[in-house]
Amino acid sequence: MAIRVNPMFINELNRFGAEDVQLCYQCGDCSTVCPHADEVYRFPRKSMKLLQMGLETKLETTLEPWLCYYCGQCSEQCPREADPGETMMSLRRWLITRYDFTGLATLFYKSRVAEILYIIIIALLTGAGMIYYGLTHGNIGVYDGEGAFLNSSFIHKFDLSVGAILLIFLLLNAFRMWKSVMVKGTSVNVPWWLYLKEFYQLPWHFFTQKRYSDCEKRRGHTLYMPWLIHLGLMLGYVTMLVLVMVFIERLQSGPRIRWEVHIFGYLATLGLISGTIYFIRGRIKKHYVQYKKSHGTDWVFVILLFIIVVTGISQHIFHRTGMIETANITYIIHLMSVVPWLLRMPFSKWAHLVYRPLAMYFAAVRKEALLRQELVLNSMPIIIK
Numbered sequence: 001m002a003i004r005v006n007p008m009f010i011n012e013l014n015r016f017g018a019e020d021v022q023l024c025y026q027c028g029d030c031s032t033v034c035p036h037a038d039e040v041y042r043f044p045r046k047s048m049k050l051l052q053m054g055l056e057t058k059l060e061t062t063l064e065p066w067l068c069y070y071c072g073q074c075s076e077q078c079p080r081e082a083d084p085g086e087t088m089m090s091l092r093r094w095l096i097t098r099y100d101f102t103g104l105a106t107l108f109y110k111s112r113v114a115e116i117l118y119i120i121i122i123a124l125l126t127g128a129g130m131i132y133y134g135l136t137h138g139n140i141g142v143y144d145g146e147g148a149f150l151n152s153s154f155i156h157k158f159d160l161s162v163g164a165i166l167l168i169f170l171l172l173n174a175f176r177m178w179k180s181v182m183v184k185g186t187s188v189n190v191p192w193w194l195y196l197k198e199f200y201q202l203p204w205h206f207f208t209q210k211r212y213s214d215c216e217k218r219r220g221h222t223l224y225m226p227w228l229i230h231l232g233l234m235l236g237y238v239t240m241l242v243l244v245m246v247f248i249e250r251l252q253s254g255p256r257i258r259w260e261v262h263i264f265g266y267l268a269t270l271g272l273i274s275g276t277i278y279f280i281r282g283r284i285k286k287h288y289v290q291y292k293k294s295h296g297t298d299w300v301f302v303i304l305l306f307i308i309v310v311t312g313i314s315q316h317i318f319h320r321t322g323m324i325e326t327a328n329i330t331y332i333i334h335l336m337s338v339v340p341w342l343l344r345m346p347f348s349k350w351a352h353l354v355y356r357p358l359a360m361y362f363a364a365v366r367k368e369a370l371l372r373q374e375l376v377l378n379s380m381p382i383i384i385k
Helices: 009-016 029-033 044-053 057-062 073-077 083-097 104-110 112-137 152-184 193-196 201-208 225-246 249-250 259-285 296-320 322-347 349-379
Strands: none
Touching: 009 083, 009 104, 009 152, 009 296, 029 044, 029 073, 044 057, 044 083, 044 152, 057 083, 083 152, 083 225, 083 349, 104 112, 104 322, 112 152, 152 225, 152 322, 152 349, 193 249, 193 322, 193 349, 201 349, 225 259, 225 349, 249 259, 259 296, 296 322, 296 349, 322 349
8 A cells, every 4th residue: 555755744743843853863862762662662763754754644643652751861862952852742732633623723733823712712702601691690799509690500510511522522532543543553453352451551541640750760760750740730630620520519619618529629729730830930941851842832731721720729719708709700710711721622732631541551452462463473383385
């Protein structure tokens, strides 16, 4: 079968952040220093080579970019300053656009204006809808219960609706990822039971991000701070998402604090605010190699998350201290940042939350299938004619 080559692909990827690919002369130092590259997944060198050759279709079916956590050791080691770590990050952005069937991800990554306009439009629609509902169904001086401006029952139904939309997009995109890497991109037969055998990889990598913690082992560091902060941010986000989707009525009741749910909210907030400040500081100070270059979507990500965290904390404080009207107004602002954030997730950096553990899972399944094929081939008798 003919392999399609796109000689302009390397230039197209510049829009996603890959600027120095042409400097690479395939010395292989990047893969040598990478703590995760092995005989099956030879990254980042293999991805760099495919990119230089314009093998766009081949890259679309690969898992290597997702197996990289961008610790930056490859970029530090590169004698040509080709920055392979940033190239892998750029490929992940590009792959998100390939899994997305709506075209929104492509629009966001190629146009910062389009992404910001999308956020503003969704925010204004959310704010207008909440104000209309609040004024027609309640009193701005009441936070929850009978006559509340935005009662928890309504917010719960609204959250579930947004969550359902989010889930549909993520599941469809995840299916497209599976079809690309496990059907089109896998040459060996993968028995169905291998998916069951390796399924534990999915929750393991989702909840621990353990592979990221191994990035600094070669340097002798016992604790890798970027992994710890990344884990806190991820767990904080997931915890808060579950609390809001499932326990919103308990969270919103008050002013008495219900520790059985609020303690998890406080811990999640701590993880979110710590992670957000850490990443903003890192992108300003540029003290890690992975922060030396920032795509526009990276800044939108951390700034919007910072607004969500600050407004969430503020409305909670206002509610608990009896400033009900201020709490309701702040809550609307909070929702105006949360809804665009959620509806942007499948097309942005937060999609890593789904694609990366899926990639770890698929990589384990594919590696096991390759090993089985080798065993079968090695056990076949050699016939000499």
